[in-house]
Amino acid sequence: MSDLESFRSEARSWLEANCPPSLRGTSGRPAQGEEVWGGRRQTYRNPEAKLWLERMAAKGWTAPTWPKAYGGGGLSRDEAKVLDSEMRRIGAAAPLLSFGLWMLGPVLLEYGNEQQKREHLPKIVRGEIRWCQGYSEPGAGSDLAGLRTRCEDRGDHYLINGQKIWTSYADQADWIFCLVRTDTSKKHEGISFILFDMATPGVEARPIRLISGSSPFCETFFTDVKVPKENLVGRLNGGWEIAKRLLQYERQNISAGGFGSGFGGGLELEDIAKKYVGEVDGRIADGDLRARVAEHRMQARAFALTVRRLADEAKSANGPSPAVSILKYAAARLNQERCELLVEAMGYQGLGWDGDGFSAAEVQAMRDMLRSKGNSIEGGTSEINLNVVAKRVLGLMDHQ
Amino acid sequence: MAVLSEEQVMLQEAAKNWTREVAPVTAFRALRDSANREGFDRALWRQMCEMGWAGILIPESYGGSGLDYLSIGLVLEETGRTLTASPLLSTALVATAALLLAGNDRQKTEWLPKFATGEALGALAVDEGAHHAPQRVELTARQKGAAFVLNGSKSFVVDGATADLLIVAARSSAAPGDENGITLFLVPGTHPGLVRSPLHMADSRAAARLQFRDVEVMSDAVLGTVDKGFGVLDAILDRARAGLAAEMLGHAAQSFEVTLDYLKTRNQFGQLIGSFQALQHRAARMYTELELTRSCIEAALSACDRGSAEVPALCSLAKARAGDLVHLVSNEMVQMHGGIGMTDAHDAGLYLKRARVSEATYGSPAFHRDRYARLMGY
Structure with missing residues (x-):
């Protein structure tokens, strides 16, 4: 048996013995309302979810490829793929959803110093600290490098003043990774990347209510926030490079399935259409809607095949294809279409906001559709994504 | 990739x-403007055969190289880039797939070695109306002792006029529209009673209309099983669709790259x-669709x-x-080139014309969306 095959059988039997029953048979994400984001405020509606996180974290398998020295699993990429496929085989839910795992950890491994890695990475692996991302500001959205949150050197500490916006779950988070301005005379070269505790005096997070009724984002205010100097990651004024690298991880994560995971009571779009529009000879009765559902489902298939192809190519001798930069744009478009089609298929029943006249799935469809409008804005607008493709991939030039 | x-x-x-080096778009343009009515250049086809391309899918035991569909797709992608007209798709992929999928030993022994060297050409005759509709075969096959008599017509048979072997879908029972009752026949291109009329298509590629008037073939001309031909026909067509799609991918990639080059060289308002x-953004969207x-x-x-x-x-x-x-890329190619793209001297028109013909061949996007929905149970 090859090493990989023996790892497979080892992973399989460990998962068999350790993955609690209520976390199996999922699409990879826990049931709605039972997601585990970790952190000081985490409570568990399902006690098995806590057990699952503890067991996986003890193996380092919440961060399978991170070095063991920092609490990770120490697996090779191939072993991590095997683990992933074994988890899929039994439909094991992800034990931990975490910006620390997806975004901060990878850049700390690359840019952090030894002390920072030892301090932060193990806590991310175990889900002890929940992180949020302090990037956008009221005046710095698509033009992120225009950010103005000031960070001044006060000898034995830094002093931070300013405002962030669209900070995901800032009201739930324990720590923030934050872009700050350390030099006002330069744009990109005046930005630094810094970490601090959200419990520090002077930090305030206010949830923003969205058109969908939910509040996943906050406005975050910093007033004379004192931050220890050792919390600076990388070089002073060298934060932009780290910021961009982190955005790559963020976009990869969004496009690898971060968007909508198919609500509507577990039914697929075509089943919903059949249910609400009716069937003729086993087909969606409305031919026009049927054609658009098919078109969408084919787009979704093309997207899934592309994610897989690019992952295969990334491991080949030629290295990653530049085509990965289309994924975030394509994923946003796809999810928005799916959400619109769901609402359309449900007809009047898809138009409810609340109350007894509508099922939970119907209300969710409307709210998801509204929420999906953000998919082409957050993490870089679709227009910015297309700029990146045009300039970096296609080599088209700037306007003079 | x-x-x-x-x-x-x-x-x-x-x-x-x-x-x-040998078959750039200028070669296709020269062919179009020549007196050649076969729709491809036999000298170029001979070179392709010498390189073994005609036998890519054919097992070594029949004189081919026994490679796979992905391999012939790579070649078709390249010939799609330069609009190279050849029987590669109709013979080396479609007709070859038909024999590999349903041919008996005798049929394979007779035809595959000749396909592998390119000395014989094949074509698939399916559609009869204005749209791709393989179930709607009406051309009749009436049994007469040990023979079958074929009557009817076929429209838009790719490379039909030059083919040495036609694979003909005929109705041996049941009504048009029924998947049952379809039988496939191997009919030599020069068979008595068969009249072939080349069609002058916008893309200057070869297609023909076929008339069958009491075309009598023996029962050993049946490919596969009488009345049960639809499953094989569908399987042949699927391979044809994948192969043509590979050619279209090359076509699209090339028209996109030519257009992108133009965006990087054409000046207006003192700007590229x-x-x-x-x-x-339109270029980035095209790239997204391509990938x-x-x-x-x-x-x-x-x-x-x-x-x-x-x-x-x-x-x-x-x-x-x-x-x-x-469809998208060929339209954008003309539009982004502006006036020059409207001229016959520019290649954009050649790509646009080929695009429209290949879109319809073996089923339009609308046909395939409907088929996909049906396959998925809605």
């Missing part, structure tokens, strides 16, 4: 070099027009290689998306 074997990389390189964001479609086509070809149960769905996916892709 899929991760390729060493053999496939060599094949792809050979096809790239040959199309660039490629610096205008209105054009940049998404490439994945579908490679998946369809490798499904054919594995004989996967997903062949029908993936081939419909590939052909629908390839159709939408060449």
Whole structure:
């Protein structure tokens, strides 16, 4: 048996013995309302979810490829793929959803110093600290490098003043990774990347209510926030490079399935259409809607095949294809279409906001559709994504 | 691009070099403007056969090289780039697939070695009306002792006028529209009672209308099983769709790259027009569609290689998306080139014309969306 095959059988039997029953048979994400984001405020509606996180974290398998020295699993990429496929085989839910795992950890491994890695990475692996991302500001959205949150050197500490916006779950988070301005005379070269505790005096997070009724984002205010100097990651004024690298991880994560995971009571779009529009000879009765559902489902298939192809190519001798930069744009478009089609298929029943006249799935469809409008804005607008493709991939030039 | 074997990389390189050096778009243009009415250049076809391309899918025991659909797809992608007209798709892929899927030993022994060298050409005759509709076969096959008598017509048979062997879908029982009652026949192109009229298509490629008047063939001309031909026909068509989609991918990639080059060279208002964001975003969208479609086509070809149960769905996916892709890119090629793109002297028109014909061949995007929905149970 090859090493990989023996790892497979080892992973399989460990998962068999350790993955609690209520976390199996999922699409990879826990049931709605039972997601585990970790952190000081985490409570568990399902006690098995806590057990699952503890067991996986003890193996380092919440961060399978991170070095063991920092609490990770120490697996090779191939072993991590095997683990992933074994988890899929039994439909094991992800034990931990975490910006620390997806975004901060990878850049700390690359840019952090030894002390920072030892301090932060193990806590991310175990889900002890929940992180949020302090990037956008009221005046710095698509033009992120225009950010103005000031960070001044006060000898034995830094002093931070300013405002962030669209900070995901800032009201739930324990720590923030934050872009700050350390030099006002330069744009990109005046930005630094810094970490601090959200419990520090002077930090305030206010949830923003969205058109969908939910509040996943906050406005975050910093007033004379004192931050220890050792919390600076990388070089002073060298934060932009780290910021961009982190955005790559963020976009990869969004496009690898971060968007909508198919609500509507577990039914697929075509089943919903059949249910609400009716069937003729086993087909969606409305031919026009049927054609658009098919078109969408084919787009979704093309997207899934592309994610897989690019992952295969990334491991080949030629290295990653530049085509990965289309994924975030394509994923946003796809999810928005799916959400619109769901609402359309449900007809009047898809138009409810609340109350007894509508099922939970119907209300969710409307709210998801509204929420999906953000998919082409957050993490870089679709227009910015297309700029990146045009300039970096296609080599088209700037306007003079 | 899929991760390729060493053999496939060599094949792809050979096809790239040959199309660039021997069969560039200017060769196709010269063919179009010549007196040639066959729709392809026999001298170029001979060279393709000498390189072994006609026998890519044919097992070594029948004189081919026993490679796979992904491999012939690589060659078709390159010939699609330069609009190279040849019987590669109709003979080396479609007719060859028909014999490999349903031919008995005698039929394979008779035809495959001749396909492998390119000395014989094949064509598939399916459609009879204005749209691709394989179930609606009406051309009748009436049993007469040990023989069958064929009567009816076929429209738009790709490479039909030059084919030495026609694979003809005929109705031996049941009514048009029924999947049962279809039988496939192997009919020599010069058979008495068969009248072939070349069609003058907008893309200058070869297609023909066929008339069958009491065409009598013996029962050993049946390919597969009497009345049960639809399953095989569908399987042949799926391979044809994947192969054509590969050609269309090359076509789209080339028209996109030519257009992108133009965006980087054409000046207006003292700017390269490629610096205008209105054009940049359209170019980025085309690139996105190209990459998404490439994945579908490679998946369809490798499904054919594995004989996967997903062949029908993936081939419909590939052909629908390839159709939408060449439609988009060929339109943008003309528009982004402006006036020059409207002239016959520019290649944009050649790509536009080929795009429309290949979109419809073996099923339009609308046909394949409907088929995909049906396959998926809605």
